[in-house]
Structure formats: C-alpha cells, structure tokens
Amino acid sequence: MKVRVDRNLCRSVGSCVAIAPGAFQFDAEKKAVLIEPRDADDDALWRAAESCPYHAIILEDEATGEWLYP
Numbered sequence: 001m002k003v004r005v006d007r008n009l010c011r012s013v014g015s016c017v018a019i020a021p022g023a024f025q026f027d028a029e030k031k032a033v034l035i036e037p038r039d040a041d042d043d044a045l046w047r048a049a050e051s052c053p054y055h056a057i058i059l060e061d062e063a064t065g066e067w068l069y070p
Ligand code: SF4
Pocket: 005, 009, 010, 011, 012, 013, 014, 015, 016, 017, 031, 032, 051, 052, 053, 054, 055, 056, 057
C-alpha cells in the first residue's frame, strides 16, 4: 500500500497518529507526516485513513498505482 498525506487538507486532528503510530507522526507544524520505514499493516492504514475527517490520507495500490481511498 502506498500512503500519502495531503498537508493542505490535514487539520491536526490526530486520529491517524492515534490509530497507526507506526505510520504517522506530527511534524513541527502539527501536520501528519509519514514515518519511514513504516510499522503498520494495511488494516491499520485503512482504519487511519477512514478516521481522518478531512480525507487527508490517500491510499494507493503499490503495484498498480490505483487510487484506493478516499
Ligand atoms: S487524521 Fe487527518 S487531519 Fe488528523 S492529523 Fe491525521 S491526516 Fe491530519
């Protein structure tokens, strides 16, 4: 799974950080950024993405590049 965070949409709610702390953290501006290397399975990434009220977390298929969410 490929994951991106749209900084322009992120409003620092933090549910992604709470649900998948191995994948997301806050930067100095309290925007969610990805942790590399990531320590979260696809299920956690899905739950984190679905928890974001601003749809700032974008999921794509690693192999095909297909847009999966939102
Ligand atoms: S849940 Fe969405 S708005 Fe909240 S920190 Fe994560 S990406 Fe940003």
